[in-house]
Structure formats: structure tokens, C-alpha cells
Amino acid sequence: MKGIWAIVLAAGESTRMGTPKMILPYEGMTIIEKVLENILASDVEKVVAVLGSHKNEVLKVIERFPVLHCYNSNFKNGMLSAVKSGFEFLPGNFRAAMVFLGDQPMVETSVINKMIDVYSGSGKGILVPVFENQRGHPLMADKKYRDEIINLDDPEGLKGLLRRHPDDLLEVATENPSVLKDIDTMEDYNNHINKSSQTWKRQSGSN
Secondary structure, eight states: OTTEEEEEEEOOOOTTTTSOGGGSEETTEEHHHHHHHHHHTSSOOEEEEEEBTBHHHHHHHHTTSSOEEEEOTTGGGOHHHHHHHHHHHSOTTOOEEEEEETTOTTOOHHHHHHHHHHHHHHOOSEEEEEETTEEOSOEEEEGGGHHHHHTOOOTTTHHHHHHHOGGGEEEEEOSOGGGGOOOOSHHHHHHHHHHHHHHHHHHHTOO
8 A cells, every 4th residue: 555664673683582583494485584475465565674683694585575674773772773763764755654573474464454454444543453452563653653753762662652642542453363473582483383384384285
């Protein structure tokens, strides 16, 4: 949809993982590639990947995709610094942006499209997907919140934005638990990859 951007957070140090998790194998590609594949199949118009730690390794695997990228020099300051870098990069004519975790390859294209559809008709400025009353990602924010996000100084990060604007916040119910799941540790990765590999093999016809 015209004016809808995706900001993909891929700047983290992967401290808990112990290795650059964005480039770990996932369903015949890497984690970050799967994230981008799902987004590019959606109604999002443009995608920007926010790079930081391990930027050269990540850039090498995403260069085949039609996505833009920017560099977060403050990546050691955590996720909010990457969010700010992404919003600073956006052009003046964007309409809204969806913030994706680079370690969340499970989020399906259908969820992304549902959020865009709901945003278009809701009149709300902030949307967040919900599964069984739990909020997940990607968060979606209207252009009017750009400056506030860039200047946000809250220990809770974007949760602080949600807390400040309850009347402009809409929870989008989904039947997909993927909005709650990310990959932080090697245990997370091994548990998920074992499940997803079986599904991928069935869908691809691999033996």
C-alpha cells in the first residue's frame, strides 16, 4: 500500500545468542532473509533494514532483496536506538511504518496485510497485534508519531508510546501466535528450527 513502510530491526549484538542470529540458517535461507521474504510478499510499499552490529555479515545476505538499509551507530544502546534510526531514515511522504523484529521470521504475510487493512479503515494512529490478549509485533505507527518516537526517552521503549496514547491505540486480534515469538537464545533457535524444518520440508516436498 502506498506510503506504508516496514522498518526491520537488524542491528542487535545477539548477546544472548552468542553468534549473529540474523544469519543463522532458517527454512533454506537465513532468519533475516525469511523476515524480508514475508514482508516483501505483503502490501507494504517499502522496506528499510536497520543495521548495526555485524552489519557487513547481515548486508551480505540481504543485498539480493529490493530493500533499503541504514546504519544505527548507537546499536549498543539497545532496540529503541534502532527504532529511532529507522524513523529518521523514512522520507517525508511516508504514511505509516510497521516495526519488525529481525529475529521474528514466523510472522506471516497475512498478519501484516490484516494490520494494514485495519489501519486504513480504523482512523487510529497506533496498532499492535494481539494473540490471546497478549501484545506482540509488528507495531504500526502513523507518521504523526515520527518526531515523538525519534525523541522518545523511555526505559520501556515503544511501550512508552503505547502508554501515552491509549485513545489512539488499537489492538488487532490475530489467531496467529507468531506475533509473540522471537528468537533470543540458542535454545529458542533449536526448539523453533526443529518445528519449522518439518513444516518447511512438507511444504517444499523435501525428503
